[in-house]
Amino acid sequence: MLDALGDPTRRAIMETLRRQGPSSVAFLADRVPVSRPAISQHLKVLGLAGLVDHEPQGTRNIYRIDRTGLAEVRDWLDQFWGDALDAFAEHVRRVEGTTETGHTRSTGNGGGRSTGESEEER
Amino acid sequence: MSINQEIAPLVKAVVVPTTPERAFELFTAEMAAWWPLATHSVGLDKATDVRLEGAVGGRIVEYDKDGPVGYWGTVSDWDPPQTVGFSWHPGNDPKEAGHVTVTFRSVDDGTEVVLTHTGWERRPDGVKARAGYDSGWDYVLDFFVTHSR
Secondary structure, three states, X not given: OOOOOOOXXXXXXXXXXXXXXXXXXXXXXXXXXXXXHHHHHHHHHHHHOOXXXXXXXXXXXXXXXXXXXXXXXXXXXXXXXXXXXXXXXXXXXXXXXXXXOOOOEEOOOHHHOOOOOOOOOO | OOHHHHOOOEEEEEEEOOOHHHHHHHHHOOHXXXXXXXXXXXXXXXXXXXXEOOOOOOEEEEEEOOEEEEEEEEEEEEEOOOEEEEEEOOOOOHXXXXXXXXXXXXXXXXXXXXXXXXXXXXXXXXXXXXXXXXXXXXXXXXXXXXXXX
């Protein structure tokens, strides 16, 4: 589970779900070159990692990307780079000898959520 | 909200009280002086240095007392004092790297530094961040250490 995305088949499943939207195991098995049981196993791993969610539809499950996982990753990175840039700004103020300007801000993607402005639509 | 919106580039900005030339120099050549190595590194308290090699193809290298520990990325854009860009893959396969671009622009009260991180959703460490660790970075580091051995 630690490297849920470290497996090429799992990345292919994620990519298919991203491009095709919610999908059944059969649909995924037609597009990712492994058996249905293998697809199911990979989906289980992705589910445990919080990357994929599913809901029953009739006799089968429909799988989709769990957006909560992405949002949390984004929030974490937002803080990571925010901390780094704050440290940078503090250093500049120290070596350049002024105390005027300040803290990092998110541009366009406040609170870790994007609001459009995507330069990298997929 | 669509997936496309959620994987939009992460953008952070800060204004620093100096010229773009100086800001660029401090950011790149003097990275070790400000980068929070104790929390944002592989070795944490054992990390002694980080160097960004200032040229296209240059690497960002973390050091401990025994020498290089690993590479965080490779410089792809080198256009001082306006832009530095690099791949970003501490702990990951470089083929799955995200990409970071940092721009420096003169504004009234100094230099606006804008950092844009794209392709971040490809990072396996993101999963780790999600997995409930206090610090996602710890997770990155574990991954990095494991994979660089």
